[in-house]
Amino acid sequence: MSDAYIALADGRVLEARARAPGRTRGELVFTTAYTGYEESLTDPSYAEQILTFSYPLIGNYGVRSERFESDSVQPRAAIARELTDDVADWLAEEGVPAVDHVDTREIVTTVREEGAMACGIAAGPDATPEDAVAEMEACEPMSDHVDIGAQVSVAEPTVHEGGGDVDVAMLDCGAKGSIISSLTERGADVHVLPYDATAEDVAAVDPDVLFVSNGPGDPENFVAAQAVVDEFAGDLPMAGICLGQQVITSALGGSTEKMAFGHRGVNQPVKDLRTDKVVMTTQNHGYTVDDTGPLEVTQVNVNDDTVEGLDSEELEVITRQYHPEANPGPHDSLGFFDEVLDLATSSRRVAAD
Ligand SMILES: NC(=O)CC[C@H](N)C(=O)O
Missing domain, CATH: 3.50.30.20 (Carbamoyl-phosphate synthase small subunit, N-terminal domain)
Known part of the structure; x- marks a missing residue:
C-alpha cells in the first residue's frame, strides 16, 4: 500500500x-x-x-x-x-x-x-x-499569484556591507543569498529593498546601480519593480538576473512569455554573440523574453535560441536570464558581477566629467 x-x-x-x-x-x-x-x-x-x-x-x-x-x-x-x-x-x-x-x-x-x-x-x-x-x-496557474513577491521579499530595507564605494540598490523580488554575496565580495554595499519599493525608496539610498533580483512567478505581476525601472531608465545604470532581466525588459517596452516547461539545471549552454564563446550556466526559469524592446541581444541559449543576455549601451543596462552566481552550478559566468560594478563606476566617472 x-x-x-x-x-x-x-x-x-x-x-x-x-x-x-x-x-x-x-x-x-x-x-x-x-x-x-x-x-x-x-x-x-x-x-x-x-x-x-x-x-x-x-x-x-x-x-x-x-x-x-x-x-x-x-x-x-x-x-x-x-x-x-x-x-x-x-x-x-x-x-x-x-x-x-x-x-x-x-x-x-x-x-x-x-x-x-x-x-x-x-x-x-x-x-x-x-x-x-x-x-x-x-x-x-502561476500568473494568478499576483502578489507572490510579498512571500519572498525582505519586509524592511537591509544593508549588506562590502566595504567598497559602490552602492547597489537591489529590488528583492526573491533574491538568492549568493547574488547578494557575489556583489559584497566584490566590495559593493548592497541595499536590499522590498519588491514593492518606490522610486523614492530607491533614490533615498543614492545608488550607483539599480539591480533587479531573481524571483518566482510571472514577471508581469511585479508591477512596482517595473515602475521603478521605468522611472530611472536612462538616468541610472541597471542590471538584473532572471526575473530581473524579465522585469527590466518589460518595463522598457519589451515583453515576456511563458515557456512550455522552462529551463532548470546546471548545464545549459549559452553563447555570447560578441565573442562566439559558449559557457555552461545554471538556470531556473519558466518565462522568457520574447520582445527585447530597446535592448540588444548579446547572449542566446544554444539549445533553443532563447534570449540569455541583454544589453543597452545607451540606457546602461546589462541583464542575464541565467544565474551567473551559480550555487549550484558552474562558475563560468561569475564575471557578470564585475561587469555590473564596472558599469556602475564608469557611469559615475562620466557623470563627474
Ligand atoms: N529564477 C528566476 O528568477 C525565475 C524567474 C521567473 N519566475 C521565471 O520562472 O521565469
Whole structure:
C-alpha cells in the first residue's frame, strides 16, 4: 500500500512513498541539476512550485545551512526517485511534503511533452488519491499569484556591507543569498529593498546601480519593480538576473512569455554573440523574453535560441536570464558581477566629467 499520491493535471495519479507528510499543490517542474539540492530547495524562485529532481539520488552529501540561499524551503513540495533521510528529515521539520520511490523519468517526460502543469500531493499515513486530486484541482496557474513577491521579499530595507564605494540598490523580488554575496565580495554595499519599493525608496539610498533580483512567478505581476525601472531608465545604470532581466525588459517596452516547461539545471549552454564563446550556466526559469524592446541581444541559449543576455549601451543596462552566481552550478559566468560594478563606476566617472 502506498502512503503518498501525486495527482497530475492530465488526470494521472502516481503512487509514491511519503518522506515528509502533508498535502499541497503547485506548478510541477523539474530540474536536471545533479548537485545543489540544498541551494535549489532554498531558492525563492521555486515558490509555489513542486520541484522534481531528475537526478535519482538526492541528499547523499547531507544538509548544511551554509549552503542555503534563503531562510526557508521554498518549493511547496519535493519529488525524487530516492531522498536520503537527511533531506527527508529536513523537509519534514520545515513542514514541506516530500515523496520518493516514484518513477521520476515518467514525471520528467510528461512535463517535457505536456508542459509545466498543476499538481497535487498527499503524503502520510492517511493520504488518499482523492486528497491529491483535490489539491491538484485547487491549484492556481502561476500568473494568478499576483502578489507572490510579498512571500519572498525582505519586509524592511537591509544593508549588506562590502566595504567598497559602490552602492547597489537591489529590488528583492526573491533574491538568492549568493547574488547578494557575489556583489559584497566584490566590495559593493548592497541595499536590499522590498519588491514593492518606490522610486523614492530607491533614490533615498543614492545608488550607483539599480539591480533587479531573481524571483518566482510571472514577471508581469511585479508591477512596482517595473515602475521603478521605468522611472530611472536612462538616468541610472541597471542590471538584473532572471526575473530581473524579465522585469527590466518589460518595463522598457519589451515583453515576456511563458515557456512550455522552462529551463532548470546546471548545464545549459549559452553563447555570447560578441565573442562566439559558449559557457555552461545554471538556470531556473519558466518565462522568457520574447520582445527585447530597446535592448540588444548579446547572449542566446544554444539549445533553443532563447534570449540569455541583454544589453543597452545607451540606457546602461546589462541583464542575464541565467544565474551567473551559480550555487549550484558552474562558475563560468561569475564575471557578470564585475561587469555590473564596472558599469556602475564608469557611469559615475562620466557623470563627474
Ligand atoms: N529564477 C528566476 O528568477 C525565475 C524567474 C521567473 N519566475 C521565471 O520562472 O521565469
